[in-house]
Amino acid sequence: MAMASKTMQMRSNAFSSRTALNSRKSGPSQLKLSAKPCRSGRSSAFVTRCGKTPDGPKVVIAGVTGAVGQEFLQVLVQRDFPYSSMKMLASARSAGGKVEFDGETYTIEELTAESFDGEDIALFSAGGSISKKFGPIASEKGCTVVDNSSAFRMTEGVPLVVPEVNPEAMAGMKYGKGGIVANPNCSTIIALMAATPLHKVAKVERMVVSTYQAASGAGAAAMAELELQTQEIIEGKPPTTTIFGRQYAFNLFSHNSDVEANGYNEEEMKLVKETRKIWDYPEVQVTATCVRVPVMRAHAESINLQFADALEEDKAREILAAAPGVSVIDDRETNTFPTPLVASDMDDVYVGRIRQDISQPDNKGLDIFVCGDQIRKGAALNAVQCAELLL
Amino acid sequence: MAMASKTMQMRSNAFSSRTALNSRKSGPSQLKLSAKPCRSGRSSAFVTRCGKTPDGPKVVIAGVTGAVGQEFLQVLVQRDFPYSSMKMLASARSAGGKVEFDGETYTIEELTAESFDGEDIALFSAGGSISKKFGPIASEKGCTVVDNSSAFRMTEGVPLVVPEVNPEAMAGMKYGKGGIVANPNCSTIIALMAATPLHKVAKVERMVVSTYQAASGAGAAAMAELELQTQEIIEGKPPTTTIFGRQYAFNLFSHNSDVEANGYNEEEMKLVKETRKIWDYPEVQVTATCVRVPVMRAHAESINLQFADALEEDKAREILAAAPGVSVIDDRETNTFPTPLVASDMDDVYVGRIRQDISQPDNKGLDIFVCGDQIRKGAALNAVQCAELLL
Numbered sequence: 001m002a003m004a005s006k007t008m009q010m011r012s013n014a015f016s017s018r019t020a021l022n023s024r025k026s027g028p029s030q031l032k033l034s035a036k037p038c039r040s041g042r043s044s045a046f047v048t049r050c051g052k053t054p055d056g057p058k059v060v061i062a063g064v065t066g067a068v069g070q071e072f073l074q075v076l077v078q079r080d081f082p083y084s085s086m087k088m089l090a091s092a093r094s095a096g097g098k099v100e101f102d103g104e105t106y107t108i109e110e111l112t113a114e115s116f117d118g119e120d121i122a123l124f125s126a127g128g129s130i131s132k133k134f135g136p137i138a139s140e141k142g143c144t145v146v147d148n149s150s151a152f153r154m155t156e157g158v159p160l161v162v163p164e165v166n167p168e169a170m171a172g173m174k175y176g177k178g179g180i181v182a183n184p185n186c187s188t189i190i191a192l193m194a195a196t197p198l199h200k201v202a203k204v205e206r207m208v209v210s211t212y213q214a215a216s217g218a219g220a221a222a223m224a225e226l227e228l229q230t231q232e233i234i235e236g237k238p239p240t241t242t243i244f245g246r247q248y249a250f251n252l253f254s255h256n257s258d259v260e261a262n263g264y265n266e267e268e269m270k271l272v273k274e275t276r277k278i279w280d281y282p283e284v285q286v287t288a289t290c291v292r293v294p295v296m297r298a299h300a301e302s303i304n305l306q307f308a309d310a311l312e313e314d315k316a317r318e319i320l321a322a323a324p325g326v327s328v329i330d331d332r333e334t335n336t337f338p339t340p341l342v343a344s345d346m347d348d349v350y351v352g353r354i355r356q357d358i359s360q361p362d363n364k365g366l367d368i369f370v371c372g373d374q375i376r377k378g379a380a381l382n383a384v385q386c387a388e389l390l391l
Numbered sequence: 392m393a394m395a396s397k398t399m400q401m402r403s404n405a406f407s408s409r410t411a412l413n414s415r416k417s418g419p420s421q422l423k424l425s426a427k428p429c430r431s432g433r434s435s436a437f438v439t440r441c442g443k444t445p446d447g448p449k450v451v452i453a454g455v456t457g458a459v460g461q462e463f464l465q466v467l468v469q470r471d472f473p474y475s476s477m478k479m480l481a482s483a484r485s486a487g488g489k490v491e492f493d494g495e496t497y498t499i500e501e502l503t504a505e506s507f508d509g510e511d512i513a514l515f516s517a518g519g520s521i522s523k524k525f526g527p528i529a530s531e532k533g534c535t536v537v538d539n540s541s542a543f544r545m546t547e548g549v550p551l552v553v554p555e556v557n558p559e560a561m562a563g564m565k566y567g568k569g570g571i572v573a574n575p576n577c578s579t580i581i582a583l584m585a586a587t588p589l590h591k592v593a594k595v596e597r598m599v600v601s602t603y604q605a606a607s608g609a610g611a612a613a614m615a616e617l618e619l620q621t622q623e624i625i626e627g628k629p630p631t632t633t634i635f636g637r638q639y640a641f642n643l644f645s646h647n648s649d650v651e652a653n654g655y656n657e658e659e660m661k662l663v664k665e666t667r668k669i670w671d672y673p674e675v676q677v678t679a680t681c682v683r684v685p686v687m688r689a690h691a692e693s694i695n696l697q698f699a700d701a702l703e704e705d706k707a708r709e710i711l712a713a714a715p716g717v718s719v720i721d722d723r724e725t726n727t728f729p730t731p732l733v734a735s736d737m738d739d740v741y742v743g744r745i746r747q748d749i750s751q752p753d754n755k756g757l758d759i760f761v762c763g764d765q766i767r768k769g770a771a772l773n774a775v776q777c778a779e780l781l782l
Binding site for chain 1: 598599625653656677682745746
């Protein structure tokens with residue numbers, strides 16, 4: 001019953017975000033990224049995919065001081081994303097700070113309409129209102145936008161893309177030609193990385209999702225507050241509740257997004273609507289309950305699937321083990337399954353607890369448990385992968 | 392849309408188990424319980440329900456040094472449970488220690504077959520093997536057993552009882568006459584406290600449960616380890632992993648019970664099987680994914696319900712608000728819903744996020760989110776309530 005994973009890397013201890021969190025705290029001028037060196041030499045066959053190169057696109061990072069902005073930089077270096085120039089943008093408050101990237105030091109500039117003149121690709125993660133205002137401006141200037149906010153996700157004509165799931169939605173798009181690509185919400189990306197390979201084989205008819213969401217989804221300040229609160233409670237002090245207005249440490253609570261008229265919160269409705277758009281399948285039935293748990297940077301999701309066709313659990317496990325960007329951790333004997341800690345700082349989405357749902361007849365149901373890094377595949381990595389489709 | 396709860400008591404901060412946890416650490420001889428004084432005088436009309444009284448049953452606590460054993464004592468005092476004598480039992484290791492209860496000091500005795508001679512009611516929470524060995528012995532001696540372990544839950548002829556749900560299963564049982572009553576598993580009790588009132592109106596056909604389970608379910612030592620680990624990680628040290636063999640702080644993991652051949656762990660199968668027995672409804676379809684989260688003593692559960700008949704969410708909210716032992720916290724405007732912290736140390740099970748499941752047609756589905764104190768209603772309180780049915 002044991003199932004080896006493709007990359008079952010276990011972390012020894014601690015939450016892996018500590019370094020990023022601590023450097024974040026010391027302000028934008030102190031931002032440093034431990035980027036690994038460029039993998040292949042400039043003269044190799046992969047020259048156009050390796051870091052700074054004269055024929056690479058001119059790249060803009062909008063919102064470089066945020067948790068996702070920082071992760072953009074790490075992912076770009078780690079994937080040897082080709083670029084001829086790099087521009088670091090943030091709010092006026094952060095302008096003038098320094099960012100080190102790929103061996104060079106950049107000065108953060110204030111994001112304005114002029115920031116996009118002559119640029120080719122802009123990675124946005126500066127909040128929905130900034131995206132709404134400056135995304136179309138950048139696009140009109142020929143700078144192709146990959147937007148991590150929710151601003152354009154449900155806009156008709158804007159592709160909503162998980163590269164492993166629906167790259168075809170970006171067909172014909174290219175850097176330097178304008179246009180906007182939307183990055184789905186983190187919970188949607190993580191759920192669909194696991195559900196799509198199964199959906200392609202047996203057609204999902206209904207999906208019941210319960211999430212266990214990390215602090216990182218609410219930004220670096222929320223991660224810092226969780227750490228601070230924990231410290232305070234351990235010391236017997238009342239917890240600081242600036243971000244969520246409540247105790248988060250040693251507690252959990254319904255997701256902090258607004259609740260809509262139908263009783264679902266916005267996070268839950270993103271899962272419902274984005275799944276339909278990404279799968280181009282408006283009839284798929286989805287319900288979700290989204291919950292914040294005191295975990296730093298990786299989400300977990302308990303997903304119950306109802307299929308049109310029978311799908312045996314062993315077959316499902318094979319499908320998932322072969323799926324790009326997915327790692328199976330499913331060792332029943334040793335009780336080893338995905339955890340947020342294992343998924344933290346990793347590219348893959350981890351899937352386990354793959355089992356036939358005994359509450360559904362004819363092998364038409366499965367239960368799975370999924371973990372993925374919220375900042376990485378849930379945001380920055382997925383956006384950079386979208387940008388790679390523009391090359 | 393706001394919905395007032397019957398007893399929406401908010402905690403100011405911290406996990407409320409700290410005092411119990413800390414006193415537990417100092418060893419059984421130091422056990423003290425801050426029991427409130429007896430509510431009604433011995434001469435009142437409720438004399439038979441008020442603490443020590445010559446015509447009350449002779450009560451035995453088997454496993455008094457555990458987290459649930461301690462809670463038994465608190466609940467007995469708080470509910471003015473009538474008793475003529477009280478005996479405190481534990482393993483040989485703990486024998487000789489002192490326990491204060493209802494103003495008197497008791498010496499802990501070693502649990503043996505003779506412990507039950509002439510006794511009327513035994514509350515067991517000393518682990519399954521102790522229950523299996525000594526439960527039938529106690530019963531044969533005429534001591535009626537309420538057992539908190541899983542030893543007899545699925546045994547035919549042993550009622551499995553949540554007093555608000557199926558008190559009729561204990562019909563004819565009385566203290567001093569022998570017999571065994573089984574306390575359901577904590578997750579089952581908490582789920583069914585909320586699901587049963589709805590089931591009685593619209594008949595549940597299928598239930599998809601994802602749990603967020605506290606440390607307390609694994610005992611006082613697990614709670615202490617979560618606290619210790621958290622401290623260690625905050626200090627940058629490697630975490631102590633004696634109980635679960637892994638990092639629990641700032642992490643979560645699939646429930647630590649053994650995984651059965653069908654891929655469900657024992658905790659999940661308890662939910663499936665116990666629901667069928669308690670509801671006396673073998674056809675009900677249940678699937679569950681049980682997960683431990685870094686929370687101290689109250690479980691949360693995300694429950695998706697599929698009904699035979701339509702049930703509108705407003706009607707469901709009314710039904711739940713009127714249900715005994717249930718409090719509704721469901722304020723969409725202020726995003727105020729049940730949390731483990733609110734439920735900690737409380738008797739009621741808290742229900743919120745009550746909404747029509749948009750993935751099911753004809754108003755035949757509901758999503759709810761439930762929190763309940765694992766040690767109290769999930770164990771000690773439910774057992775004492777069963778004992779009350781023996782009076």
